[in-house]
Structures are given as structure tokens and as C-alpha cells.
Amino acid sequence: MRRSILLGVLFGLLASCSDKEIVGLHLALAADGSGTLTTRTLLEPAQAGPAEAQTKGVVFESRAGLLLSQGKFTNVSELQFGELRCSGDVRNAERPNLRMRIPRAAEAAWVKALAPGLELRRKLAKVLDPTGKKTEIAANVQFELHLPGNVVASGVLPAARGVEASHERDRAYLIVPLDTATEKGEELVWDVSWMVPTSR
Numbered sequence: 001m002r003r004s005i006l007l008g009v010l011f012g013l014l015a016s017c018s019d020k021e022i023v024g025l026h027l028a029l030a031a032d033g034s035g036t037l038t039t040r041t042l043l044e045p046a047q048a049g050p051a052e053a054q055t056k057g058v059v060f061e062s063r064a065g066l067l068l069s070q071g072k073f074t075n076v077s078e079l080q081f082g083e084l085r086c087s088g089d090v091r092n093a094e095r096p097n098l099r100m101r102i103p104r105a106a107e108a109a110w111v112k113a114l115a116p117g118l119e120l121r122r123k124l125a126k127v128l129d130p131t132g133k134k135t136e137i138a139a140n141v142q143f144e145l146h147l148p149g150n151v152v153a154s155g156v157l158p159a160a161r162g163v164e165a166s167h168e169r170d171r172a173y174l175i176v177p178l179d180t181a182t183e184k185g186e187e188l189v190w191d192v193s194w195m196v197p198t199s200r
Contacts, residue, residue, distance in 0.1 A: 023114045024142035029076060031148040033090045038070045042115050042138045044124060064124040082110030095193050102188040104181055111181050114141055143174040149194040156190045165190060
């Protein structure tokens with residue numbers, strides 16, 4: 001019997017994402033500070049997927065999955081994700097703003113909640129890309145803010161290897177490499193401000 005390694009869970013979704021977009025947090029924020037949080041976690045599913053049940057003549061050896069979870073929050077300043085914390089003045093009439101504090105540590109719970117260790121990520125990369133071109137997957141975490149107005153500024157301090165803050169229209173982005181997130185160093189402070197939409 002021919003032995004094959006096939007992706008059992010969410011192949012299309014994983015394949016359509018760039019490496020920077022695979023794991024991370026997405027916050028859609030309303031003007032009153034409430035909103036929606038969506039998390040994207042890379043994992044190795046223990047249970048067989050529906051594709052495996054419909055396949056004969058194959059011994060499945062590996063699985064890779066992307067688990068998405070979504071929920072509502074009423075106050076972004078009370079939002080916690082592992083050691084990660086948010087604060088700011090989102091109701092400011094002139095320049096609303098949000099600050100996200102992102103601790104860096106080898107055992108950071110927020111990192112483990114989104115991506116497994118390097119050895120498993122390399123194993124899952126072989127499932128995602130059977131050609132072998134990808135040797136590692138989910139090397140970065142992406143944070144995305146969808147805000148109730150166009151972004152004025154998005155910046156992160158201190159400077160750290162591979163960390164990049166950017167923005168476009170009403171969205172702000174922060175890319176943090178897992179290697180940087182899990183090495184000892186000062187916590188990352190991401191500050192974002194946006195414009196209050198003018199009423200017509």
C-alpha cells in the first residue's frame with residue numbers, strides 16, 4: 001500500500017495564507033470600545049478529518065490544522081490573552097488610541113496558545129507543502145486591528161528583530177517573529193491611534 005502524507009484539515013485555508021497570516025489575533029473594534037476577537041491557532045489535530053473518512057488505499061501519517069475561534073468583548077481595556085494586555089482611550093473625541101503590551105518570554109502563554117514549538121511547526125510544514133519547499137510554518141504572529149476610523153499612526157517600541165508595525169486605511173498590523181517573542185527582552189509596546197469619522 002502506498003504511504004502518503006496529506007493535509008487532513010483546512011488545506012485550502014492554510015494554503016491561501018502567507019506565512020505571516022497563518023497564526024495571530026484579529027480585533028474588530030467599535031467606537032465604544034467593544035468588539036470582536038478572532039484567534040488563529042496552528043495545531044496538530046488528534047482526530048481524523050472528513051477527507052480521511054472518504055479516502056481508501058492511503059495510510060494517513062500526519063495532520064495539520066488551523067483552529068479559528070471568535071467571540072465578543074464589551075471593553076477592550078479588559079481584554080486579556082495570556083500575558084498580553086490592552087489599554088488606551090478609545091473614546092477620545094479628538095484622537096482615540098489603543099496600546100497593546102506584548103511580553104516576551106520563552107514560556108509565554110500567549111505564544112503557546114497560537115503556535116506550537118519549532119519541531120512541530122517543521123513537521124506540519126511538510127504536511128502543508130508536500131513539495132518540501134517549506135521547511136517551517138507559522139514563523140510569525142500577526143496582530144490586526146480593524147478600527148472605527150482611519151489609522152493615523154502605528155508604531156512599536158522597543159525595536160526588535162523582525163518586528164514590524166504598519167497600517168492601511170482603517171487597519172493596523174503588527175508582525176512579531178516567534179523567535180523574537182520567545183527570547184528574553186523588553187516587552188513590546190504597540191501604540192495605534194486613529195481618526196474619529198466626521199459625521200455628515
